[in-house]
Amino acid sequence: xxxxxxxxxxxxxxxxxxxxxxxIGCCPFGASLSIxxxxxxxxHSSAPDLDSCPDSPLPEFAFIGRSNVGKSSLINMxxxxxxLAKISSTPGKTRLINFFTINGRWSLVDLPGYGYAKxxxxxxxxxxxxxxxxxxxxxxxRGTFVLIDSRLSPQKIDLEFLAWMVGCGLPFALVFxxxxxxxxxxxxxxxxxFMHCMEEISGDRPESLLSSxxxxxxRPEILALIAAALEEDPADA
Numbered sequence: 001x002x003x004x005x006x007x008x009x010x011x012x013x014x015x016x017x018x019x020x021x022x023x024i025g026c027c028p029f030g031a032s033l034s035i036x037x038x039x040x041x042x043x044h045s046s047a048p049d050l051d052s053c054p055d056s057p058l059p060e061f062a063f064i065g066r067s068n069v070g071k072s073s074l075i076n077m078x079x080x081x082x083x084l085a086k087i088s089s090t091p092g093k094t095r096l097i098n099f100f101t102i103n104g105r106w107s108l109v110d111l112p113g114y115g116y117a118k119x120x121x122x123x124x125x126x127x128x129x130x131x132x133x134x135x136x137x138x139x140x141x142r143g144t145f146v147l148i149d150s151r152l153s154p155q156k157i158d159l160e161f162l163a164w165m166v167g168c169g170l171p172f173a174l175v176f177x178x179x180x181x182x183x184x185x186x187x188x189x190x191x192x193x194f195m196h197c198m199e200e201i202s203g204d205r206p207e208s209l210l211s212s213x214x215x216x217x218x219r220p221e222i223l224a225l226i227a228a229a230l231e232e233d234p235a236d237a
Contacts (some may be wrong), residue, residue, distance in 0.1 A: 031165065036230065037222045041079035046096040050133035054099060056107065060140050061226055064111040065147030066132065066157055070177040072214035074147065075100075075110060076103040077221060093151075097134055106230065109134075114161055135170055142229045143171040150176035150210065151169055154194045159201065162201050167204045172207035173225055174198075180215050 020203050047053045065071050072085035084100060098110040110151065111131055135144060148158055177193050179232070195205050208227070212219025 003107065008151065009166040027139075036102075036221075036227045037087075040101075041081050041103075041108070042101050042102045043084065044107065046098050048096055049130040049170040050137045053097060053134065056140065057098075058101070058105065058107045058111050059142045059230060060099075060107040060138065061142055061229070062111050062135070062144040063147065063151055064144060065113055065177070066149070066155065066161075067113045069147045070213055071111065071113065071114065071147055071151050074175070074177060074211060074218075075108065077211075077213040077216060078219055079108070083199055093181045101156065106226070111135075114157060127205065132164075135165075136168060143173065143225070144222055145175050146172050147177050148194060150179055150190055151182045153190055156198045158194075159197055163201050172206065175218060175220075175222065176208065176210045177213070179210045179212040179217055 018093070041077070044056075045054050075085040076082050079100070079102070085098070095112050096228055097112065100108045100110070101109055111134065114128065135141065143214060144165070146158075146162060149155075162172070174194075176187065176194075179187055179214070182190075190207070195208065198206055199203075209218050209221045
C-alpha cells in the first residue's frame with residue numbers, strides 16, 4: 001500500500017462522514033479482521049436508483065470503476081465466491097445498484113460503472129444520476145472503493161469522477177486492479193502518475209492499494225480498511 005500518514009483510512013471530508021475511522025496510519029492492520037472474515041455472502045437485491053434501494057440498517061461499502069476495470073472479478077475474489085458478481089465479456093453490463101449481504105452484518109454494493117461505450121448517451125446520464133444519488137444520499141454508506149486499471153496511464157474519465165468525489169466530500173480509497181497483467185515497474189509508473197494527478201485534484205494522496213483478482217492480491221488490505229471502518233462504530237461491528 002502506498003504511504004498515507006495522518007489521514008483516515010478513506011479519504012474524506014471530516015465534516016461530512018464523521019463515522020469513518022480517524023487517522024490511525026497508512027494501513028489499518030491493527031483492525032480486527034475477524035469482523036470481516038467472510039463466512040457468507042449472498043445477493044440481496046438490485047435497485048435502479050436511490051429511491052428504490054432496500055431499507056437496510058447495515059453499513060455499506062461500495063465498489064465502482066470504469067467499464068472493464070475488473071470490478072466483478074474483484075468482488076468475487078474478496079468474497080471467495082466465483083459466481084457472486086456476474087462477469088461478462090461485454091463492458092458495462094452492471095446497470096443496477098446491486099446489494100450483497102456479508103455475514104448478515106454489512107453490505108457490499110456493486111455500483112454501475114462509468115464510461116459505457118455501447119449504450120446511448122441518455123442512458124449514460126441515467127447511470128450517472130443513479131450513482132450520484134446513491135453516493136450522496138445513502139446514509140449508511142461508510143466508504144467507496146474506486147477501482148483504477150493499473151495497466152493504463154491516468155484516464156480523464158477516472159480523474160473527472162474522482163474530482164467529483166473530492167468536491168462532494170465523499171470518502172473513498174483507490175484500488176489499482178489487474179496488477180498481474182503488467183510488470184511491477186510498469187504498474188508503479190502508472191500509479192505514480194495517477195497519484196500525482198490526485199495531488200493536483202485534492203492536495204494530497206488518497207488511500208490506495210494494488211490488487212489482482214487472479215492472484216488474490218489486495219484482499220487483506222481491502223478487508224482491513226472495511227474492518228477499521230466498522231470498528232470505529234461498535235454498532236456497526
